[in-house]
Amino acid sequence: MSHPTKKLLGTELKTLMKSKSIEQITVTELVDACQITRQTFYYHFQDIYALLEWVYEDDFIHHIKNEVDYTNWKDSFLVILNYVSNNYDFCLNTLNSLQRNQFTRMFYHTISELLSKVFYDISGSKDIPQQDADFIVNFFSHAFSGIVVDWILSGCKEPSSEIIGRLSWIMDQQYVNAIEHAKHFQSKQH
Structure with missing residues (x-):
């Protein structure tokens, strides 16, 4: 009950x-x-x-866990954006309340979990020191979380497909590049 x-x-x-x-x-x-x-x-x-x-x-975490496909980060991030869009007033009023930090931490944690899985899929190995892997995931998780918060505060006006398109460019270029540099840096130290 x-x-x-x-x-x-x-x-x-x-x-x-x-x-x-x-x-x-x-x-x-x-x-x-x-x-x-x-x-x-x-x-x-x-x-x-x-x-x-x-x-x-x-609501959010359960919804995300059930719908996120960690093998496809674009679809997974779209699930997050759709949740926000479908619950816009609730999310906005949470952001505008004293609970803003809790809200951003929740998004950060969810996105970080997603990007960690993507990281290991892209890197193909665990040859990168954990400290470097954590730094890369942390950096991009904060960036992605900030994008979600800004999107909410701007009224979710930009189509989620455009956000995914921009993030895709970043992931394809910068995220992969950061992983490759971390691998290269690691091999030079040995």
Whole structure:
């Protein structure tokens, strides 16, 4: 019974966040809309921010994990952009709230996981020192996360296919180039 209650609260939070920030939403407003008690809310969540975190974990991360194909980064990144586009108001109000860092960390983590898998697919080996591999993935993950945040803040006006096209050029040129340089640098040191 607890998961349906969490889902109910999460769905209502997403509905309310289509029109206002999380700071404007009260526990009373949530429980009244869900027709549950405050005690039930606090049984599941410490506060509204814990509920927000759970919504992203359950909704976004679960959605991404089920739909992302790590063998095709373009399709995977398109899944991320489609989620953002389909949940634009919710994502924008999260970004405009005190939870901005949590939101960007979540995107960073998801993109980093994707790019790590792409890294090892492209590199073809693990001959690159872990520190260099982590640096390359970290750099591009921050860049991609920043692009998602900027896209949200600009109203998701640019078609996701254009973003994927630009990212494809970067991945085909710069990401592969960074991996090759890391391999070359490693071989010179031995």
